[in-house]
Amino acid sequence: MKEFIIEKGIVIDDIYSVIDGIRELSGQTLTDAETIRKFITKEKSTKFYIDKKGTGKMQPDRDTVYLWLDSGFVDGYGNPIMISLLSDNYGGYSGHYFGTMDILARGIKSYFPKNAKDISRNLNNLKSKYQSKVAERDHRHIDNEQEYLVMICNGEAGSSDFERLINGLGVQFEDPVDETADAVKETEAPKEDQKPAIDMSFREKEITIGLLLDTIDDMQDYINELLAELKKSNEDKAKLRELEQKNKDLEQALVDIRHFNAEHNTETEAPKEIKDGHDLLGRRGKILVLGATALDVKTMNGIAKLYGFRKDDFEYEVDYEKIVSFAGRSSKLEKFSALILGACPHKVQNLGDWSSLVEKCKNTEGMPIAIDARSRSGELKVTKESFREALLQISNELSQNKRN
Incomplete structure (x- = not known):
């Protein structure tokens, strides 16, 4: 001791x-x-x-x-x-x-x-x-002790958050060199001591890329707002047209990045432990996404595929008005294997003594697994990140229940 x-x-x-x-x-x-x-x-x-x-x-x-x-x-x-x-x-x-x-x-x-x-x-x-x-941490958990210690040592040495992010993605920036020399280098296998010290897991890469793209989306919205304000103030027309064209180029570049990411983050890249989502579903066999979301169904189906779920494993009740009558009937909810809860109305039919739909779903006996989809600020909101987290929790709980 x-x-x-x-x-x-x-x-x-x-x-x-x-x-x-x-x-x-x-x-x-x-x-x-x-x-x-x-x-x-x-x-x-x-x-x-x-x-x-x-x-x-x-x-x-x-x-x-x-x-x-x-x-x-x-x-x-x-x-x-x-x-x-x-x-x-x-x-x-x-x-x-x-x-x-x-x-x-x-x-x-x-x-x-x-x-x-x-x-x-x-x-x-x-x-x-x-x-x-x-979600606010630099490192959510320690996946590997030595890698974690290397990362925090790099941070203490003065590396910025953005530098660590780029380094983790394996992106390298080099000074221009002779093209012939480049061609020779491409044919050479990297030496052992030249390999990246940290190989990010599939999960880390997926979250990091997702966060980067979400950040770019926010920046794009801000740019659009600025352009709208400039138009109102009757600034130089030629300059505005130039800025608008640059903005279109940026938007197209973002589309290309998303397309490339979708093509390369295929199901074959996912680690085995999160590829069997469909097989974990029991006799109820479906997951209900309940509550208003920030995503369309196509996007959610695409994310779910990375965890081994199929398109027909899901039902979506995301119309805020319809939830008032649908979600209050417990019999409709009990037929599912799991619930992913987004923003739900406070006034729902047949709640009984429960103060909210979320509380009823999470504490009523006989209900399926119920997971809150919460944003970084803690509010109930189905975003790309909170949807990924919910699927991961559901996979873990279904796997644990299956073993028990």
């Missing part, structure tokens, strides 16, 4: 058992406790303060009983492995319990059995909050 200080007032009192447990749950070779400390202290939103009803907060208060630290590692199903410390009632926390949020929540229930229902409900809320918070 050895104490390990994360920071002042936060102590893991048996670091060896924690390291051994994380190794077993994650299947990774964790070599140094310092990796955990670096992740907790350098990444955003790694501390969650929990009360006896399972309510998770980002800052402690007088009701806080536990502090859950995100170790940075995930188990075989993609669930974050947390380290639970107990409050000493003087502002400090110590302990050595660890596990997924579900495992730790069961521990709270054993101490506060009267709060079991509240703990279950608040756990679902915490999971949703967690997904929105970790």
